[in-house]
Amino acid sequence: MIIDSHEHVILPAESQLEKLKRASVDKAVLFYTTPHPEKAKNYGEWKEEMAKLFRILSGESTEKSNSERIHRGNQELLRSIRAFPEHFTGFGGVPLGLGLTETGSWIEEEILGNGLRGIGEYTPGSEEQIRQLETVFQALQDLPELPVWVHCFHPVTSSGLKILIELHRKYPSVPLIFGHSGGWNWQMLLEYAKSAKKAYIDTSASFSSLVLKMLLSELPERCLFSSDAPYGEPLLCRQGIEFASPEKWIAERVLGENIRELLSL
Numbered sequence: 001m002i003i004d005s006h007e008h009v010i011l012p013a014e015s016q017l018e019k020l021k022r023a024s025v026d027k028a029v030l031f032y033t034t035p036h037p038e039k040a041k042n043y044g045e046w047k048e049e050m051a052k053l054f055r056i057l058s059g060e061s062t063e064k065s066n067s068e069r070i071h072r073g074n075q076e077l078l079r080s081i082r083a084f085p086e087h088f089t090g091f092g093g094v095p096l097g098l099g100l101t102e103t104g105s106w107i108e109e110e111i112l113g114n115g116l117r118g119i120g121e122y123t124p125g126s127e128e129q130i131r132q133l134e135t136v137f138q139a140l141q142d143l144p145e146l147p148v149w150v151h152c153f154h155p156v157t158s159s160g161l162k163i164l165i166e167l168h169r170k171y172p173s174v175p176l177i178f179g180h181s182g183g184w185n186w187q188m189l190l191e192y193a194k195s196a197k198k199a200y201i202d203t204s205a206s207f208s209s210l211v212l213k214m215l216l217s218e219l220p221e222r223c224l225f226s227s228d229a230p231y232g233e234p235l236l237c238r239q240g241i242e243f244a245s246p247e248k249w250i251a252e253r254v255l256g257e258n259i260r261e262l263l264s265l
């Protein structure tokens, strides 16, 4: 089974399904989203749509409006999953900055209560926001296993990635998916991930085919194929994995087996 392990909700859901079919991908793990860049018809509209994300990254919104936004995102995600349950499953959002008890209840209600398979994507706009993830890791100690997905390309810097790695060393039982191959800091990530059984590398937005080849050769059992659609195209990303895999069995693991095992799909 071929599974795209990270796509954002694209509207209408039928057009998301169409992308999967074009790429011969059986299933996608959907993530809640705030901007919908797929709606933009030109660069100006795209900039306007993405400005929503940059406002959030700058920490402008209040805790209440942030929680409401994430709740709405989760509802939108669930509508797509429920429309096509055989093709979509999902990770839901959990706000940062809540207390430990509140975080635990949110995970129970919005994630486990809705049959979602993990938490994310977190796109930390500052090191402070990376540190706030500790509450989520703490809450997960008393709950059924759920992976957490963190964006690790710009604006996350090498010192941000270091903080995240240190946090994961403290909570090694939580499966942590490091997004976008760690961006420029892929070597730091790869070397850590080889030593940590529950560290996974998401391959979307790897910035060169050689980087992708290194990751797949060194960590075939914990690299995950994903397109990050609508930012990437499932067909091209699938071809990228097939092209960069040194052996066929590695492509098969990365294109579906690894995420299927992690999420018990």
Ligand SMILES: [Zn+2]
Binding pocket: 121, 123, 151, 152, 179, 180
């Ligand atoms: Zn991302």
